[in-house]
Amino acid sequence: MNKILVKKELAAKIKLFDIHAPEIAAKTKPGHFVVLRISERGERFPLTIAGADTSEGTIRLVFNEVGKSTRELGCFSEGDEILDVVGPLGNPCEIDSFGNVLCIGGGVFAAPLHFVASALHRIGNNVITVIGARISDLLIFEDELESVSDEFHISTDDGSKGHKGLTFVKEILDQNSIGRAIAMGPVAMLKAVSEITKPYGIKTMVTLTPLMVDATGMCGCCRVSVGGETKFACVDGPEFDGHQVDWELLTSRMRTYLTDERTASLFYERLGRGD
C-alpha cells in the first residue's frame, strides 16, 4: 500500500514522489490534496496532488522539506511505503473555459499548478503562466509548465532569472483581457497576486494552506475567513476567491505553532525517527 515508485530530487530540499495509490488516483482532479501520516507518532499533514496517472495507479506529490514531517518524508526511498495516505480531499479547482487564464505558481506549488494548467490548456484556454521562486536554483517544473502554456514567464525574488518580483504581472494584465487568475503558492505570494489583480476586477482563485488536522471537516483547525464568513478550508476549499480572504488572520493562525515546530525539528535532528 502507498508504495513510493519514483523519487526525484528537483532542487535543494524539493522532492517529487510518485506513489502507488490506485483508488485515490482514479478519483483525483486538479486541486485535490491528500493527507499523509508517515509514522505511528507522526502528525497528519496535507500535500497537494501534482498529478495522477490512472493507468499506473499513481499520484504525484512534490514537497518542500521545511520541518520535521517533510524532512522525514524526504528520507523515504523508492520502494518504501507510506503509512497513511488519505484522499483525494478538498474540492478540485474550477476548470472551465475562461478564455485567457493567468496561472501563477510559487515555489513547490509550480508542480500542482502544472496539473491545473494542463487541464485548462487541454480544454482550449489560452494559458499564461508565471512561476516564481526565491532564487533561480529553486525553480521547478519549468519545461513541463512551458509546454502547457501559451505564454510563459519566470520571476525570482532576487532577479537571478526572469523578472524580479511580481510587479511585471501588471503588464500582462494591461495587455490581455484575463478571464480568470489562479494562484498556488506561499501565502505571502497569494496575497500579493490578489492585490495585483484586484484593481482589474479579475476573479482570482487562490489555494489556501492553513494548518489542518483531520482535513475532513471535523476540527475547524483550518478555518479561514472569506468574505466575512468562516469557512473550513479542507471541505469548503482549499480554493477561495483571493479578493475576499482575510490574509492577516490566515497568517497569524499559521504561526500558532512556530516554536513547537522548531522544537520538533530539533528533536528530530538529535534523535532521528526514534521508532
Added chain:
Amino acid sequence: MAEKKKINLNRVPIPKQEPSVRSKNFNEVALGYSEEQAVEEANRCIECKKLGCKEGCPVNVDIPEFIVAVRDGDMPEAVRIFKSKNSLPGICGRVCPQETQCEMTCNLAKKGAPIAIGRLERYVADWERAHPEAAEKQKEKPIPNGKKIAVIGSGPAGLTCAADLAKLGYEVTIFEALHARGGVLMYGIPEFRMPKAIVQGEVDYVKSLGVEIKLDWVIGRIATVDELLGNGYDATFLAPGAGAPMFLNIPGENLSGIYSANEFLTRTNLMKAYLFPKYDTPLKVGKRVAVFGGGNVAMDASRCALRLGAEEVYIIYRRSIVEMPARLEERENAEEEGVIFKLLTNPSRFIGDEQGKVKAVELYEMELGEPDESGRRRPIQKPGSEFIMEVDTAIPALGTRPNPIIPSTTKGLAVTKWGTIQTDEASGRISRDRIWCGGDMATGAATVISAMGAGKRAAADIDAYLRG
C-alpha cells in the same frame, strides 16, 4: 430464582486515582474493582422477577444472568452472556451513562443504591483481557451467505452493526475516514476515561468475527455510497457520527489559541499531543484556559487542559448547575481535579493581541427566565454586567453536527434541518433503498450505547431485508 434476599444498600465504591495525582497524568482515573469487590457488589443483586435493569439497557444485556455468573466466580460465563448482546463490554462499562439507563431502572435505584452494573461490566471485560487463554472460545465461524455489506464509520454504531452482521454470515467491510478505528472513542473521549488499548482490544474482537476494516477511506471522496452499492455491496450502513464542530459565532473566534473542543481533543487523544515532541502533533495550552459549554465534551476538554499543564481552567456555562447536561460523575471528577465552574456566564467577544493570539474574552452575567422549548429555563443577559477575563486558550465545546460530506455526495438522502439523516428509529431505514443509518448521524450527538442499539437494530433489519 433465589429466595428473597436481604437488601444491602451499600454500593461498593470504585477506587480512583487521587485528584491531585490524576490531574497531572493521562492514566485512567477509575481503577476498577478487585475480584472481591466485584463479587461483593454482585452479591447485592436481588435477582428480581420483574427486571427493571434490563429494560433500561438499549441493547438488552442479560444483566442479572451475567451478575450471577460474576457472583459465582464464573467469569468466562459472565463474558459469554454479556457478549451475546454487546460486543463492546470494556467500552460500555466505562462510558455508558448508567445512571440514566440500566442503573436508573434497577429496582434498587428507588432505594438510592442501584447495582453498579457498569462497574461490574467493566470488571468482566478487564478480566477477559487479563485472561486471554480462558476467554470465550471462538465459536465456529458462521457459514458465509455470499452477501456483502459496507459499513461507513468505525464508531460504536458501525462496529456493532458490523459485528452482528458478521455473526450472521455476511461479508462486512467497514470504511473509516481516520487512521484509527473506534470513532469518538479514539479521537474524542480522553485516555484517562477510555484507555485506547481497551478500545483497540474490543475492535480486534469485532475483526476476529471476520470484519474487514479499511482505514483512511473518506466515503464521499475516494468512493461514494452509490459507487459502493454499484460495486458489489448489497447494502450500506451509514454510521459516520456527528463530528462537525459548532462555534459560538462571536467576534474574534478565529484568533489563534481558540480551538473547537473537537480539535483540542483530537490533537490530545488521537494524535497524542500530550506526548509532544515524542509524537509530532503539537498543542499550545496556555496558563488560563476557558472552556465554553456544560456537556461531557466540555468536561473532557477542561480535564485535558489541566493535564496538559494549564494553571487555571474555567468552565463557562450560560445556565445554572441544574441544567448542566454533563454526567454528574464527570462534573464531580472535574471539580475535584480543580476545574473552576463559572455558571450563568456567557461570552460576547474575544480579544486578541498584536500577533492575532487570543488574550481575553468579554463575558456577561446571565439570569434564568421562563422555560424554553427544551423545558429548561432560558438564560437572559443581565444588562450592564459585562466584564473582561484574561485567557490564553479558549475552547468552545458547544456540540457537533453531522459532517455534510456524505449527504452532499449521496443522491436522494432526506436530511433534517439539523443536518441529520431522516431515519426510522426502529429499523434504521432511510429515504433510499439498501441504505440504513444509525448513531449520531441519525440522532445528533447522543451516547455510545444508543449508537450501539441503532447498529444492532439496523443489522437485524438489513438481515431481514436481504433474506427477503
